[in-house]
Amino acid sequence: MIITSLLDTDLYKFTMMQVVLHHFPAAQVEYRFKCRTEGVDLTPYVAEIREEIRLLCGLRFSESELEYLGSMRFIKSDFIDFLDLFRLNEKYIDVQPSPKGNGEIDITIQGPWLHTIMFEIPVLAIVNEVYFRNTQRRPAYQEGRGRLKEKIALLSRPDYGDCKIADYGTRRRFSREWHEEVILTLIDKLGDQFAGTSNVYYAHKHNLTPLGTMAHEYLQACQALGPRLRDSQIYGFEVWAKEYRGDLGIALSDVYGMSAFLRDFDMYFCKLFDGARHDSGDPFAWGERLLQHYADNRVDPRTKTMIFSDGLDIPKVLQLFERFGHRCKLAFGVGTNLTNDLGYQPLQIVIKMVRCNGQPVAKLTDSPGKNMCDDEAYLAYLRQVFEIPVLAGN
Template identity: 80%
Template sequence: MIITSLLDTDLYKFTMMQVVLHLFPAANVEYKFRCRTPNVDLVPYVDEIRREVRKLCGLRFNEGELDYLRQMRFIKSDFIDFLALFHLNEKYISITPSPKGNGEIDIYIKGPWLHTILFEIPVLAIVNEVYFRNTQQQPDYSEGRERLRDKIQLLGARPEFADCKIADYGTRRRFSGRWHEEVILTLKDGLREQFAGTSNVFYAMKHGLTPLGTMAHEYLQACQALGPRLRDSQIYGFEMWAKEYRGDLGIALSDVYGMKAFLRDFDMYFCKLFDGARHDSGDPFDWGERLIAHYEANRCDPRTKVLVFSDALDIPKVLQLYERFRGRCKLAFGVGTNLTNDLGYNPLQIVIKMVKCNGQPVAKLSDSPGKNMCEDKAYIAYLSQVFGIEQPAEEEVGK
């Protein structure tokens, strides 16, 4: 059994889920799976993936897990009561070979947002582990351990970088749950204070680490359908988040509509209200410079704000970013696939993205067009016009 606990997911799933319970309990959504890695045949593993998802749907939160969540200052008692009754329902997910006959598989998740939000991360982890345990039946863990040791040594090589910390953000694309846990324990022992924690709630609970996360793209995408006006959907999302958490969990995601649109909406009020922002697409150096300048223009000392970098990071890039921005702001780095799936094999670039909310298309138009995932060209064009975004090339729409 690949997933053995419903806590084996990222913290931001629970923080978003609580917002959904309190503010959007009637919302209905649709998610879609895509593998961006070319020439990968997942069809032979469809039945195995289905069996693992069926086991996932049989899980419940136990009292120890609920008690752990209850200790988090931002988790409210009625949400814990809801989770005590919660389970994932298999009727909301379908897994089939693609009719294209090219080795792709179709995974659709459709249903109430409140009852489907926890599918994404464990399903991606299942697809990854099923694929790799079939294609790499004798994994080269010694190679993975050597690579991980090199990363730890590189991070600790220069005394002046001693306060450069990283966190594990690698649940969704991990090689396996077993390897993920070994990576976390190795980082904990090898980095000590330089290991900030993990986005994975289960391993945070099991190993006494800090769980990390706030919001993901799906939250701001859903606000396109849930807010009063499309143009104000990003502002609406930030306001509803602040309404729920009252200053806690104050890291805003910046790339649903690109940096230009984010800065336009992230005015002085939000600059002062939120603790910082997270980068997840586009040039991270440019993003950091623009955000620091934006804080200064809005009478905020950037040295009091957190810049979180989390886009396809490796340790050399972490150190480059740290060297550029240290002393100018607070820094946080979330490293994913490069930690949890670096054994010498080509990792799968797989995603599950929200594509509809309440029957309406929703989309992300980030500063990395290849991350966009919406097949409704008319909606992409309209969204681009509303937010003043250069429309992606036709071949990029729906990637």
């Protein structure tokens, strides 16, 4: 059994789920799976993936897990009461070989947002682990340990003592076993330089800080749930602030690209939110633009946090630290490069929301190829509304 606890997911699933419970309990959504890695045949593993999902749907939160979640100051008691009754339901998820016959698989999740939001992270972890345990029956753990040691050595240099990283690698990890070994090694070797993990299960088990705020799906859903499309990003930030009253104050910047984000992220939001997270496009250009935006809005950038989380490896972390470390607060979330670096090609797999309340939703980021929407007319309309240029690959 790959997933043994419903806590084995990212914190932002719980923070978004609480917003859904309190503000959008009737919303209906659809998610779809995509493997961006070419030439990978996942169809032999469909039955095994289905069985792991069946086992996942049998899990419930334990009393100790609910007590842990309830100890977080931003988690409310009625949400804990809901989680006490919660389980994932198999009827909302379907796994099939793609009719294209090209080795791809179709995973569709469809139903109430409140009851489907928790599928994404564990299902991605299941697909990864099923694939790698079948294709790499004798894992190169020694190679992985050597690579991890090199990363730690880079971070341990005296001039990088203030550079902290966090684990963001649940969804694309090689395996649950390897994920935990990486975390334990980072705790042992990095000490305070290891800031925590997005994985709530390991945060609970190893007394780490759980990290995360919002993901793309939240702001995408607001396209269908807000008063009008042009104000959907503003609406999403306002609802978030209303729910958390100053907690969890990191805004996601790339659902419509940086230019559209900065148009909406005015002085009010600059002062209200603690910072922003980068997840697509050139991180150096993004950081410079955000720092200038704070200055233009009479906000001291040194009081704000920039979080970088897009395909990071340690050399890039150190380059970003050198560029911005003395100019603002920094945080780095490293995912695949920590939890799936054993010498094999990692799977670039995602599960994205594609509809909310029957309406197409999408993100148009600063990285071509990251978008998932099958409605070209809607994408064109979205670009027009948010003044987004067409990029190659989008």
